[in-house]
Amino acid sequence: xxxxxxxxxxxxxxxxxxxxxxxxxxxxxxxxxxxxxxxxxxxxxxxxxxxxxxxxxxxxxxxxxxxxxxxxxxxxxxxxxxxxxxxxxxxxxxxxxxxxxxxxxxxxxxxxxxxxxxxxxxxxxxxxxxxxxxxxxxxxxxxxxxxxxxxxxxxxxxxxxxxxxxxxxxxxxxxxxxxxxxxxxxxxxxxxxxxxxxxxxxxxxxxxxxxxxxxxxxxxxxxxxxxxxxxxxxxxxxxxxxxxxxxxxxxxxxxxxxxxxxxxxxxxxxxxxxxxxxxxxxxxxxxxxxxxxxxxxxxxxxxxxxxxxxxxxxxxxxxxxxxxxxxxxxxxxxxxxxxxxxxxxxxxxxxxxxxxxxxxxxxxxxxxxxxxxxxxxxxxxxxxxxxxxxxxxxxxxxxxxxxxxxxxxxxxxxxxxxxxxxxxxxxxxxxxxxxxxxxxxxxxxxxxxxxxxxxxxxxxxxxxxxxxxxxxxxxxxxxxxxxxxxxxxxxxxxxxxxx
Numbered sequence: 001x002x003x004x005x006x007x008x009x010x011x012x013x014x015x016x017x018x019x020x021x022x023x024x025x026x027x028x029x030x031x032x033x034x035x036x037x038x039x040x041x042x043x044x045x046x047x048x049x050x051x052x053x054x055x056x057x058x059x060x061x062x063x064x065x066x067x068x069x070x071x072x073x074x075x076x077x078x079x080x081x082x083x084x085x086x087x088x089x090x091x092x093x094x095x096x097x098x099x100x101x102x103x104x105x106x107x108x109x110x111x112x113x114x115x116x117x118x119x120x121x122x123x124x125x126x127x128x129x130x131x132x133x134x135x136x137x138x139x140x141x142x143x144x145x146x147x148x149x150x151x152x153x154x155x156x157x158x159x160x161x162x163x164x165x166x167x168x169x170x171x172x173x174x175x176x177x178x179x180x181x182x183x184x185x186x187x188x189x190x191x192x193x194x195x196x197x198x199x200x201x202x203x204x205x206x207x208x209x210x211x212x213x214x215x216x217x218x219x220x221x222x223x224x225x226x227x228x229x230x231x232x233x234x235x236x237x238x239x240x241x242x243x244x245x246x247x248x249x250x251x252x253x254x255x256x257x258x259x260x261x262x263x264x265x266x267x268x269x270x271x272x273x274x275x276x277x278x279x280x281x282x283x284x285x286x287x288x289x290x291x292x293x294x295x296x297x298x299x300x301x302x303x304x305x306x307x308x309x310x311x312x313x314x315x316x317x318x319x320x321x322x323x324x325x326x327x328x329x330x331x332x333x334x335x336x337x338x339x340x341x342x343x344x345x346x347x348x349x350x351x352x353x354x355x356x357x358x359x360x361x362x363x364x365x366x367x368x369x370x371x372x373x374x375x376x377x378x379x380x381x382x383x384x385x386x387x388x389x390x391x392x393x394x395x396x397x398x399x400x401x402x403x404x405x406x407x408x409x410x411x412x413x414x415x416x417x418x419x420x421x422x423x424x425x426x427x428x429x430x431x432x433x434x435x436x437x438x439x440x441x442x443x444x445x446x447x448x449x450x451x452x453x454x455x456x457x458x459x460x461x462x463x464x465x466x467x468x469x470x471x472x473x474x475x476x477x478x479x480x481x482x483x484x485x486x487x488x489x490x491x492x493x494x495x496x497x498x499x
Contacts, residue, residue, distance in 0.1 A: 003058070003366045005223075006299060008231060008254035009155055013368055018222045019252060024060045025221035026052065027213045027251075029230055030112070032069040033093035034078045036276040037100050039304055040227065040260045040267060046290055046420070047257045047298040047369075048225050049106045053418055054365050064109040065216050067209060068094055070116050071202055076191055086192050090114075100277040104286050105420045113212045115203065119194045121211040122203045125245055126183045126196075134244045138174040140186025140199040146179045149240040155254060156232040181237050183207050206237040210250075214242065224251040228258055258301045267304075275304070283440055285433055288313045290420055294371040313494060315379065317433070319416070322386045323409050324426035328486065329389070330397040330405035347404060350388045353381045354408040361415045371419060378416055381408060394485075430491065437492035441478060448479055452488055455481075 003016040018024050028048045031041055048066075055062050069075075070090035079086045101108075115122075126142055129135035134148040146152045146160065153159055163179055172178070182204040187193035193200035203211075213221060219242075226235065235254065242250040259266070262273035280289060292312035296302045357377060364373035385408045389397075397405055416422035424432070438445055451470055458466040471481055478493040 001363070001366060004368055005253055005255060006368045007252075008256050009251075011157065014253070016253065018060070019220060022059070022061055024055050024062045024223065025217040026055070026062055026064045026223040027209070027217060027221060027225070028064070028066045028109075029209060029226040029234070030067040030069065031097060032072050032074060033090045033097065034072065034074040035093060036096055036278060038267070038277065039262075039275050039280060042100075042104060042277050042280075042289060043260050043293050043302065044225075044227050044257050045101055045106045046104060046293045048255075050294065050371060050419055051223075051225070051255070051369055052107060052109070053420065054369065057418055063111070063217065065111045065113065065213065066109040067212055068097075068112060068114045069205065069208060070094070070114045071192065072205065080190075087116075090116075096278075100281075103281055104277070104290060105423060111216055113216065115208040115212070118208070118212050118215065119203065121215050122207050123184075123194075123196050125207060125211045125214070125241070126203075128245045129183065129241060132244065135183055135241075136176065137198050138176075140201055141174055141182055142184035142198055143175055143180040144183055144237070144241055144244075145176065146181070146240065147177055149244050151243070152179075152240050153236065155236045155239055158232070181206060181233065183241065206234055207241060209234075210238050210242040210245075214246075219246045220249050221251060223253050223255060225255040225257075228256045231256055255298075257298045258296075261301060261303045263305050264303055283436060284309055285313065285316065285429075285436060287421055287423070287429070288316050291316050291375070294419055294421075295375055297368075297370055297372050299368070310494070313433075316421075316429075317494075318386070319378070319382055319412065319422055320424075320426045320429045322382050322389070323412065323422070324430070325389050326385070326405050326409035327426060328484075329392070329395070330402040330409070347388065347401070350384050350404055350408055353384045354404070354411050357381055357411050357415060361418075365418070374415070374419065378412060381412055385409065385412070430489070434491050437494065441492060443477060443479065443492060448474065448490055452481070452490060456488070 004013045005016050006013050028044070031037060037045075052062060052064050068090070071086060075086050075089050079089045082089070126135060129144065130137065130142065133145075135142055135144050153163060160179070183206070184196060184198055184201050185204055186199055186201040191202070193202055213224070224235065224238075231254075239250050261267065262275070265273060267273055267275075277289075288309060289312075292304075292309055293302065295312065295315075302308075360377045361374050364370045364377060367373070385405065388401075388408075389405060392401070396402075413422050437443075451474055455467050455470040458464075458470065474481060474490070475493075480491050480493050482489045482491070
């Protein structure tokens with residue numbers, strides 16, 4: 001079955017058929033750069049990063065555009081508070097945005113336009129709307145006439161009458177209709193401005209995305225994405241102004257990710273439950289956050305909590321622990337084929353799960369990018385592989401068994417990579433996770449290493465009582481030792497580990 005996507009415009013799943021065969025033009029609303037990104041931004045970025053990765057994996061030539069809003073009331077307010085320049089504020093938080101996204105393993109889009117680099121295109125689009133009579137000047141501002149666009153409300157599924165009846169719109173004497181929205185804002189004293197036919201000012205928020213997507217992707221393109229909070233009014237207004245100007249459909253498929261709640265409450269600075277990405281990554285591995293986000297379908301709401309992060313961390317550790325075992329005990333040549341007949345009946349489950357993973361993973365992702373289901377298939381293979389490895393105890397795997405384990409591990413890494421997961425070597429992940437826990441607990445790495453060395457010396461003297469005492473002393477501090485033929489590794493007990 002071909003890729004199916006849920007289109008917010010039609011309110012149903014549809015077969016994905018791009019405008020131009022083999023090519024996808026894809027736009028996602030980016031951030032307004034006046035502050036650090038929060039967990040809601042992380043979810044949107046990760047969701048559309050995975051969609052981008054999956055489309056490319058499917059062989060499409062993808063042009064992915066994600067913008068920066070670098071002029072806005074909030075940016076100007078922040079600049080005034082710090083007595084700085086709006087451009088300095090924008091540059092600072094764009095740099096911070098990249099730091100956060102790079103930490104989360106989010107790929108850079110193909111194009112990342114800034115609003116202020118496209119003011120001429122915005123002015124041209126507004127001029128077209130004014131000439132067509134669907135926009136009007138009022139003082140130094142320009143507004144869009146929603147009543148002149150008969151389809152207004154089609155994305156949100158709301159009629160103009162219903163919107164007017166339930167509107168909480170502040171009375172504005174400059175507007176002909178309370179629902180009319182601003183396209184151009186006359187500048188106030190001391191504000192940054194650009195010259196225009198309507199006087200000095202700056203663009204309204206909604207016009208930015210229409211002008212930039214029109215220039216970079218064409219008048220009609222395939223996918224427009226963003227959070228559900230953008231459906232109305234932002235995306236509704238984008239449709240109205242774009243289609244009123246061009247006379248052709250603006251976007252073929254509208255995709256929106258669900259909200260993030262914090263402990264079952266809406267995230268809000270006023271409630272004190274507002275978490276930035278960098279705050280979270282102080283104590284949480286980036287792949288843990290990715291796994292948490294992707295463990296729910298992108299359209300569903302997701303509840304962010306310590307318990308949910310711990311569950312994601314447990315799952316990620318299981319993946320990496322299994323891969324670590326494969327790396328140390330199943331060192332077969334992956335290019336050397338083996339016959340099915342070499343396997344026992346007990347091996348058949350792992351052989352089948354490995355062989356069917358690609359089909360199951362693709363079916364899940366083709367079902368409106370169902371990452372939750374895809375991750376479920378990855379866990380099924382991981383559990384099967386771990387049971388297979390456990391049968392051999394600490395023995396090295398040889399022959400067909402080694403090949404099968406290596407191939408299962410490779411299949412896990414390959415498919416998880418489409419989701420931006422399991423991108424590290426197991427030992428690298430273990431070290432990064434340990435450092436996070438060291439940071440949380442304040443345990444001294446040097447002191448632990450010294451204790452391990454004393455324990456090694458005690459074992460060499462066959463002073464097993466002292467060796468056990470050191471192990472128990474470390475365990476009381478939350479340090480778990482793991483002995484293997486390669487030496488002693490250590491990790492800090494997580495909150496979810498049993499004492």
